[in-house]
Amino acid sequence: MSPKRSSASKREFTRAKRSIPGGVNSPVRAYGSVGGTPPFIESAKGCRIRDIDGREYIDYVGSWGPMILGHAHPKVLAAVREAMKRGTSFGAPTVRESELAEAIRRALPSVQKVRMVSSGTEATMSALRLARGVTGRDRILKFDGCYHGHSDGLLVGAGSGVATLGIPGSPGVPKAMTDLTIVAPFNDLAATRQAFEKWGRDIAAIIVEPIAGNMGCIPPVPGFLKGLRALCDEFGALLIFDEVMTGFRVAPGGAQRLYKVKPDLTTLGKVVGGGLPAAAYGGRRDLMDRIAPAGDIYQAGTLSGNPLAVAAGIETLALLEAEGTYETLAARAGALAEGLAERAHARGIPFTARHVGGMLGFFFHPGPVENFAQAQQSDAAAFKRFFAVMLEQGIYLAPSAYEAGFVSLAHRPGDIARTLDAAEIAFDRVARLR
Numbered sequence: 001m002s003p004k005r006s007s008a009s010k011r012e013f014t015r016a017k018r019s020i021p022g023g024v025n026s027p028v029r030a031y032g033s034v035g036g037t038p039p040f041i042e043s044a045k046g047c048r049i050r051d052i053d054g055r056e057y058i059d060y061v062g063s064w065g066p067m068i069l070g071h072a073h074p075k076v077l078a079a080v081r082e083a084m085k086r087g088t089s090f091g092a093p094t095v096r097e098s099e100l101a102e103a104i105r106r107a108l109p110s111v112q113k114v115r116m117v118s119s120g121t122e123a124t125m126s127a128l129r130l131a132r133g134v135t136g137r138d139r140i141l142k143f144d145g146c147y148h149g150h151s152d153g154l155l156v157g158a159g160s161g162v163a164t165l166g167i168p169g170s171p172g173v174p175k176a177m178t179d180l181t182i183v184a185p186f187n188d189l190a191a192t193r194q195a196f197e198k199w200g201r202d203i204a205a206i207i208v209e210p211i212a213g214n215m216g217c218i219p220p221v222p223g224f225l226k227g228l229r230a231l232c233d234e235f236g237a238l239l240i241f242d243e244v245m246t247g248f249r250v251a252p253g254g255a256q257r258l259y260k261v262k263p264d265l266t267t268l269g270k271v272v273g274g275g276l277p278a279a280a281y282g283g284r285r286d287l288m289d290r291i292a293p294a295g296d297i298y299q300a301g302t303l304s305g306n307p308l309a310v311a312a313g314i315e316t317l318a319l320l321e322a323e324g325t326y327e328t329l330a331a332r333a334g335a336l337a338e339g340l341a342e343r344a345h346a347r348g349i350p351f352t353a354r355h356v357g358g359m360l361g362f363f364f365h366p367g368p369v370e371n372f373a374q375a376q377q378s379d380a381a382a383f384k385r386f387f388a389v390m391l392e393q394g395i396y397l398a399p400s401a402y403e404a405g406f407v408s409l410a411h412r413p414g415d416i417a418r419t420l421d422a423a424e425i426a427f428d429r430v431a432r433l434r
């Protein structure tokens with residue numbers, strides 16, 4: 001990248017850092033672990049994203065998951081425009097909120113009632129409060145490397161930006177909160193059972209990303225999710241699937257449909273808001289009816305069920321219902337994951353790639369990678385070099401070795417081929433590191 005061409009983003013980053021901590025409104029956007037200046041985005045369309053220096057990239061971040069139809073889909077824009085004409089927020093019930101709730105219920109049979117919130121963080125936080133309220137227990141169990149948003153009790157052994165920064169948790173989180181969070185290795189049923197044998201009657205819930213997507217992309221090993229279901233049943237704890245990333249991403253019914261395991265509660269976000277701020281939590285009717293005002297467990301939100309976000313969500317879910325959508329996403333992600341692995345292996349680079357539906361991840365690691373400890377053994381220098389060369393060639397990947405990548409329905413085979421051509425060059429450069 002010539003310095004001249006990157007000058008507008010550089011200038012804006014310097015400016016942003018004067019008024020915004022780190023220059024960004026969410027940590028991984030700052031390119032801290034890959035170095036350099038993040039491109040400032042001007043606009044995006046389909047699978048392409050354009051920065052303020054006029055450079056265009058094929059985008060595999062997709063706003064970290066929501067843009068499953070591609071950016072600025074005409075039908076989603078039209079739905080938002082139509083909604084906007086009638087006003088942007090009422091703080092009162094609207095008909096379309098029921099429509100979205102019904103669409104979610106149709107897709108996820110485990111969800112009998114659902115409450116809209118504005119972010120994934122809020123969804124998981126609220127689901128845990130409900131689990132604690134219902135069971136009368138305080139402890140929760142999560143898995144190392146899984147990310148469930150930034151609420152206090154969940155910033156322990158967390159993935160995503162927390163993993164990228166290499167920090168164990170965060171100052172400002174009371175020890176009293178993290179003491180209630182038990183962390184087990186992902187995909188390790190024996191360790192989870194041990195934790196239950198020690199604290200089982202105090203554990204309100206297991207919260208899990210059924211396919212881990214915040215430490216790369218790590219699918220569950222056979223029997224893991226079913227084993228968690230059985231443990232919860234044995235000890236009277238609730239099972240919460242955090243499908244903020246996987247919901248409407250890997251299959252219409254999320255990971256729970258794919259792996260045929262029924263959680264008690266599910267959290268949704270990202271795709272469900274169609275690129276606007278919306279998320280949700282839902283599950284068994286008897287549990288959800290404990291939420292205020294139906295029940296006694298309090299949770300509220302000024303902008304919850306916002307009409308613009310609901311319109312974008314409804315339109316996105318409707319478009320995803322078309323025949324063959326998820327097959328197409330899986331084929332594209334598969335071609336990319338396999339194409340990358342082939343090219344790396346041809347150069348003798350230790351590399352492993354996984355994909356489920358439209359989500360994928362790769363590690364500079366010979367594999368298998370089934371948990372966070374293994375993910376952390378991947379070659380950070382190789383990733384950094386690979387990332388930089390790909391960006392230089394117009395391929396926009398997540399700026400962290402611990403994030404999943406996403407394909408959209410707007411990624412055509414030609415885009416995947418172009419990406420793999422860029423990867424040839426990037427892997428050549430990685431091979432020279434060795």
Ligand SMILES: *Cc1c(COP(=O)(O)O)cnc(C)c1O
Pocket residue numbers: 118119120121122124147148149150209213214242243244245269270279
């Ligand atoms: C992104 C994500 C969250 C947090 O959602 P926000 O909208 O960023 O608060 C929670 N859980 C999972 C699995 C996620 O991928």
